[in-house]
Amino acid sequence: MNHRPRLAIGILSFLGAISPCRSSGCAMGFAQHKVKSTFVVEISYHGQPLQGIETEISRETHQEPYLILVSSVQSDENGRVPIRGLDPGDYFLAVKHAGIGGEAVELKVVGEGEGDASIENTVKLGWPNRKVFKIRRVAGKLVRTPFDFRTGSAEPPLAGAKLTLTDALPGTRRTASVVQTNGKFEFGSLDAGLYIVYIKQDETKGPIGDERIDGDIFVEVSRDATDLELPLLRLYMSDCGMGIRGVDGNEIF
Numbered sequence: 001m002n003h004r005p006r007l008a009i010g011i012l013s014f015l016g017a018i019s020p021c022r023s024s025g026c027a028m029g030f031a032q033h034k035v036k037s038t039f040v041v042e043i044s045y046h047g048q049p050l051q052g053i054e055t056e057i058s059r060e061t062h063q064e065p066y067l068i069l070v071s072s073v074q075s076d077e078n079g080r081v082p083i084r085g086l087d088p089g090d091y092f093l094a095v096k097h098a099g100i101g102g103e104a105v106e107l108k109v110v111g112e113g114e115g116d117a118s119i120e121n122t123v124k125l126g127w128p129n130r131k132v133f134k135i136r137r138v139a140g141k142l143v144r145t146p147f148d149f150r151t152g153s154a155e156p157p158l159a160g161a162k163l164t165l166t167d168a169l170p171g172t173r174r175t176a177s178v179v180q181t182n183g184k185f186e187f188g189s190l191d192a193g194l195y196i197v198y199i200k201q202d203e204t205k206g207p208i209g210d211e212r213i214d215g216d217i218f219v220e221v222s223r224d225a226t227d228l229e230l231p232l233l234r235l236y237m238s239d240c241g242m243g244i245r246g247v248d249g250n251e252i253f
Contacts, residue, residue, distance in 0.1 A: 030092075032106040034119045037088075041081040042124045043095055043102070045194065049079030050169065053097045053127050057083065057107070060090040067092055095125050098171035098196060100216065102127030128168075131252050132218040133230055138165065138195060139186035140230030142179055144213070145245055157183025158235060161201035161213055168194040168218065186229075190221050199235070199242070215242025 043053045053075045058067035070091070073081050091107040103125040110119060142158040161179040165187050166172065174195075179185045201213040213235055233252075234245040244252040 030104055030106045032108055033093075033123050034108045034110055034116060035083075035086075035121075035123065036112060036119060037086045037109060038082075038084045039120065040122045041075070041083060041093065041095075042122055043075045043079045043081070043127055044124070045127060045169075049075075049077070050097075050127055051075055051077045051079060052169075052171075053079070053095050053102070055081045056094050056096070057086070058092045058094075060092060093123065093125075095127050097127055098166060098168065100128055100196070103129045128218055130218060132194070132220050133227075134220045134222055134225045135227045135229050136221065136223060136225045137186070137229055138190060138197065138219055138221060139184070139228075140233060141183045142185065142199070142233050142235055143183055145234040145236040155234060157181065158199075158201065158213065159183060161199055163187075164198040164200075165190075166196040166198065168196050192221050192223060194218065194220050213237060213242060217244070 041055050043050050043055065051074075055071075055073050055075060056069060057071040058069050060066065061068060070086070071083065073083075075081050086107075086109045088109050088111045091109060092104065093107050094104040095102040105123065105125065107123075110116065142161065143155040144158050145155055158179050159181045163177045163179065163185055165174045165176070167174055174190075175187060177185055177187060196216050196218055198216045199213055214237075215235075217230075217233070219230065232247050236243050236245065246252050
């Protein structure tokens, strides 16, 4: 049977139990915030308020579908989303933009008569909720880590993969490129800002059957960045999606 690992982007379409996959461990917990029926969500990137980020609130249930969407609102120019009129109960709050998720938390909405010092008026979330590489230009080298990295097998360059560069905050596509035979890639001169490099390689024969690379990397172009370009990145696929290992072989995310 062919094994076709794919990248789990975002909130996994609110599958069953609330545990979106990540490459490192495949499951993660969520912080819980106590709020009343009226509160504010603030969304930012390194302290910068983000406009146009989708804020989704879903009600938890005890049977399928386990989450029912009750609110979907975009943040304003101050990165704020006012929430009003939620009934007491358990909810799931997630933010996403350009098809990619940010922070996600559980909400406990309490009745107006309940007095509790832990009740919050503002829930602060960030986007994206992953590592961002700060570099001076969008270039580097990609290699493919064998499925079992402990075997010490040779790491072939990820030749032929298609890369798409997107302005992260407006979410608009800029340009595309192809990874060279030696695994290297480079995009032309770019303005300072946050970008998404989407990586896609059609199915190839791997050690456990047909595989494909399908995922993305966040990069921030900054003229004062310490690194000129991306470090050597080792890409691999698992049931939880695309993962990345750094030069030292440790997982990045």
